[in-house]
Amino acid sequence: MAADRRGAWQANFARKFAYKPCLVYRKAKRQGEDEGNRRADMWAQRLIGLPSPAADTFGLTDLIEHLGTPTFPAKLFRTTFDWAKASHLTAFAFEPHQRPRVVLAENTGMAPIARGVADQYCRDYWRHDLANRVLPQINREGRQSWILHTQASEIAHSDYRRSCYTSVSLDHRVSLIETKGNRALRINIYRSEGEGFTNEDIQRIAERGHLLLALTRRHADYGLADRRHSFGYYRDRLAGVAPVLTQRETEVCAAIILGLTSEGISLELGVRLNTVLTYKKRAYARLGISSQNELMRLVLN
Numbered sequence: 001m002a003a004d005r006r007g008a009w010q011a012n013f014a015r016k017f018a019y020k021p022c023l024v025y026r027k028a029k030r031q032g033e034d035e036g037n038r039r040a041d042m043w044a045q046r047l048i049g050l051p052s053p054a055a056d057t058f059g060l061t062d063l064i065e066h067l068g069t070p071t072f073p074a075k076l077f078r079t080t081f082d083w084a085k086a087s088h089l090t091a092f093a094f095e096p097h098q099r100p101r102v103v104l105a106e107n108t109g110m111a112p113i114a115r116g117v118a119d120q121y122c123r124d125y126w127r128h129d130l131a132n133r134v135l136p137q138i139n140r141e142g143r144q145s146w147i148l149h150t151q152a153s154e155i156a157h158s159d160y161r162r163s164c165y166t167s168v169s170l171d172h173r174v175s176l177i178e179t180k181g182n183r184a185l186r187i188n189i190y191r192s193e194g195e196g197f198t199n200e201d202i203q204r205i206a207e208r209g210h211l212l213l214a215l216t217r218r219h220a221d222y223g224l225a226d227r228r229h230s231f232g233y234y235r236d237r238l239a240g241v242a243p244v245l246t247q248r249e250t251e252v253c254a255a256i257i258l259g260l261t262s263e264g265i266s267l268e269l270g271v272r273l274n275t276v277l278t279y280k281k282r283a284y285a286r287l288g289i290s291s292q293n294e295l296m297r298l299v300l301n
Contacts, residue, residue, distance in 0.1 A: 068222030077106035088190040098240030249283040
């Protein structure tokens with residue numbers, strides 16, 4: 001049944017994005033310095049309309065066939081590299097009260113550098129992203145899509161700039177951003193030092209922006225569905241709604257929500273049973289709860 005639903009969506013997707021009018025832009029300007037931002041004016045261009053016929057030829061059929069599978073990120077990167085010449089490609093899903101979730105992270109070369117950088121970004125640096133300075137001004141009624149060009153030299157936070165840009169020889173970034181309510185999806189296309197984006201490059205990315213966002217959003221939805229009721233899902237939820245917990249307390253609580261016994265948690269985490277009971281007691285005290293049901297209500301609400 002899931003396969004039938006996916007097949008039906010793929011057919012509808014292909015019809016929806018065939019032979020639509022070209023994109024146009026509307027600019028939204030953010031004035032002034034904000035939290036050390038080095039550029040006084042930052043521009044985000046809103047994507048309006050749907051892709052041109054030319055933009056519908058970058059391997060769309062092949063990408064649709066791989067949606068929701070482990071091969072999709074690499075497929076998307078290869079097709080994107082053909083016309084965007086990206087060094088790295090990342091995508092993140094943003095939800096309220098949580099750290100961003102990595103949807104995909106790919107790069108040129110054999111070593112999975114992009115994934116390590118993406119994980120560090122989610123853990124330590126996402127609050128310093130320049131895109132955050134622009135997006136709060138945007139009216140988030142309905143679904144809106146934006147494109148934003150930034151550069152490493154504009155980042156004031158030195159650790160973020162070094163860890164996510166200069167240490168891996170990245171400089172320019174074009175971000176495709178989709179907002180709906182208080183949720184967002186961001187796709188980042190990076191180029192290495194000395195390889196900036198021209199206006200023609202940005203136009204080419206913009207022409208494919210809605211396609212990339214729609215494909216990545218659907219892939220992210222499949223991935224989230226797979227993660228529901230998983231240890232990682234509840235651990236990440238707890239990290240967002242209960243930041244007072246330590247890492248081990250968060251892990252124990254995530255396992256409790258999944259229904260593991262204390263003995264099972266001990267085996268799963270490789271710690272003593274008494275240690276598990278101690279973490280549980282401390283976590284419940286910090287959260288002001290006394291039962292598994294209360295813990296589940298806290299996380300799920």
